[in-house]
Amino acid sequence: MPSVLVWLRNDLRLEDNPALYHAARTGLPLIPLYILEDISRAHWPPGSAGRVWLHHSLNSLQQQFRCKGSRLLLRIGNPLDIIRSLLEETGATSVYWNRRYEPVQVKIDQALKTALCEAGYTAESFPGNLLREPHEIANKQGNPYKVFTPFWKAYQAMGDPVTPLPAPKKLAAPKSWPGSTSTSLNELGLLPAVRWDKSIHDTWQAGSVGAEAMFKSFLKRIDDYDEDRNFPHRDGVSRMSPYLHFGEISARMIWHGVLQRESREGRMTPSARVMNYLRQLVWREFAHHLLFHFPHSSDKPLRPEFAAFPWRTGRQQLYAWQHGLTGYPIVDAGMRELWHSGWMHNRVRMIVASFLVKDLLIHWREGAKWFWDTLVDADLANNTLGWQWVAGSGADAAPYFRIFNPVTQSEKFDADGNYIRRWVPELSALDNQWIHKPWQAPAVLLQAAGITLGREYPRPIIDHAVARQRALAALKSMNDAR
Ligand SMILES: Cc1cc2nc3c(=O)[nH]c(=O)nc-3n(C[C@H](O)[C@H](O)[C@H](O)COP(=O)(O)OP(=O)(O)OC[C@H]3O[C@@H](n4cnc5c(N)ncnc54)[C@H](O)[C@@H]3O)c2cc1C
Structure with missing residues (x-):
């Protein structure tokens, strides 16, 4: 009997899901499907935190489908191969999905639509995301x-x-479910082998x-x-x-x-x-x-002159930034919040990003890659916009010469130091005047707070005032080279 394959991707919900809604309205049996796609590293496959989230999200969606008397099939591999073989196995005649917009996804979906239509199947796509x-x-x-x-x-x-x-009221199930190549959620291998993900699980549902x-x-x-x-x-x-x-x-x-x-x-x-x-x-x-x-913008600057920007490599500084050990409390608090919870507040994303690209002169792509791996909301479009905006290389970006001062930002947006105290507890006994800049605190106060700089908490890895001048000089050298 004809049935409809509903291919779910970045639309893991039953409500306001046009592909699922319209498939249900055909009255035909539905076969909901999620494919963990086999795409190369160059195409930004989901990062570690995103994979953890995806595991729990699929688990929850499988339960929702079960409650409606249906199932969500899971597969790993190339979408065209998987969909073709499922169509043959089930006798389904059409495939429905909601459109997605990342460059590599657009190419995959267009090729799939053409191949399915040429093979005599119906491929229907909808706007939903x-x-x-x-x-x-x-x-x-x-x-x-x-x-x-x-x-x-x-x-x-x-x-x-x-x-x-x-959400569709009823999801008609096929007489028999395709079973020949079924994959379990655990077989998708989304959870890490060393279980570092507990804190993410504890923070989010x-x-x-x-x-x-x-x-x-x-x-x-x-x-x-x-x-x-x-x-x-x-x-x-x-x-x-x-x-x-x-x-x-x-x-x-x-x-x-x-x-x-x-x-x-x-x-x-x-x-x-x-x-x-x-x-x-x-x-x-x-x-x-x-x-x-502008599909190249996830990897290349939108403003082409930034291709000649004199970025530095700074492996040790990059490590210190990634692990919240820069000696700038607001930066370290943000990076530790990210590591712990898979998320960071937008104001702090801007501060830490500015510190990486302007104070340390490290390429925004390094920051984008780290965020990609550690954010549960890692999203190619939003992450690209955020990084290019901070780096000054985006279409509608903050001008490069506007350089965030991590101390004044901290004093303004975390005046009572509570955010820092939460994520950098070794500084918690410092008072509000010094918690944003412990290296300037009188020795006696540091001692009373139980801090020896370089031991309990790092000294700043760079002097912001010097870094600022160096960043402006780098901008000038890029402009002079044009
Ligand atoms: C360097 C950098 C990298 C970023 N990377 C990502 C990323 O990978 N994924 C991501 O979703 N956001 C990213 N952002 C944007 C923003 O920081 C987050 O969307 C926001 O912090 C999420 O928290 P919220 O849902 O509480 O936001 P809210 O303030 O409650 O906003 C609601 C929603 O609006 C959207 N939104 C808000 N601000 C932005 C923005 N500046 N750009 C695009 N969408 C926005 C988001 O979908 C957000 O969930 C990045 C920002 C920067 C500066």
Whole structure:
């Protein structure tokens, strides 16, 4: 009997999942499938933290399918080979999926669509992962946007995105499930051999149930978002990024969830403060728009002159940065938060990234690679935008000469030192005046706090004032060479 294969990828949810919804509406038996794709290192396969998240997310989705009398098949390998053999084995006649937009994924999906159509199968794809598709939006000249503000204005002018679809009520199961090559979740090998992932598991609940709980709790605080979002110790941001990356909740569900909340508060249009949250969601859209139209940007600077920037290698300094041992407490707190929880607050992402590319003059790609491996929300579009923005090489980037001072940033955004105290406990007995710059603290206070610099906590690996001058000189040398 004909049936429909539903290929799930970065849309690990039942609600607002157009491919699943439309497949269910055919009334035919459905065969949901996830493939751990076999792609080369050059194409940014999921990093270690992302793989841990994926394991738990698939586990949760398998349970959801089981509750609906269905299953989620798992496979590893080349999508075309796997889908072809499943079509033959099951007699399915069509394949449905939601579109994705990273350059290598676009190529895989296009080739697959062509091959399936040529072989006489139906391949249907749907928009489900962004508020709008990257090709739906262009400037007056018909070109992609490179600057955020006009992009955001254009988004607002287009009105609200379409409303989310409900989860299908019924998922018809095939008479018999393909079993010849079944793969178990553990066989995907997503969890590390040495189990370092406990702290990630303790911090997060992957899957759409976790996404919904996190979103509900954020909606209670959303009125304070605008004020609190820059302070890493406050519970100010939504932490929806890993859920959005894996598609355990859709951006449209968040958008409309926020609007519904506003209307419950008696507002026909969202307040300016709440609008600022929706604006962040559109940064995510902008990142996907840029990567879709400039596919080289995950590896090369968007502003070509930065190809000649005199980066340094600094292996030891890179190691110190990665492991939270730079001697700058706010940088170390951020890198340790990342290592422990797989996530870092946006303000601190900017501070640590600036420290790497400007104070240490280490290539942004090294930072992007480390984030890629350690973030549970590692996302090629957002990570590329973030790093190119900080490095000054992006289309709409912070100018290179604007160099974050890690001490003043720390004093401003973590004035009472609570974020530092949480993640760098060896400094916790220092008072607020010195916790941001322990190397300047009087010896007697350091001693009273139980700290000997270079023993309990490192001395700064570089003098920021000197580093700043060196970075400006590097920029000048790049500009002079043009
Ligand atoms: C160097 C650097 C690297 C980054 N790498 C990633 C990454 O790999 N994955 C990732 O999701 N985000 C990345 N970001 C963007 C941002 O830091 C995170 O999206 C945000 O901190 C996630 O926390 P949240 O969900 O609480 O954000 P909120 O402030 O609650 O925002 C809600 C959502 O809006 C989107 N968003 C917010 N800010 C941005 C932004 N600047 N760019 C794109 N989307 C945004 C995210 O999807 C986020 O979940 C990076 C930023 C920098 C500076």
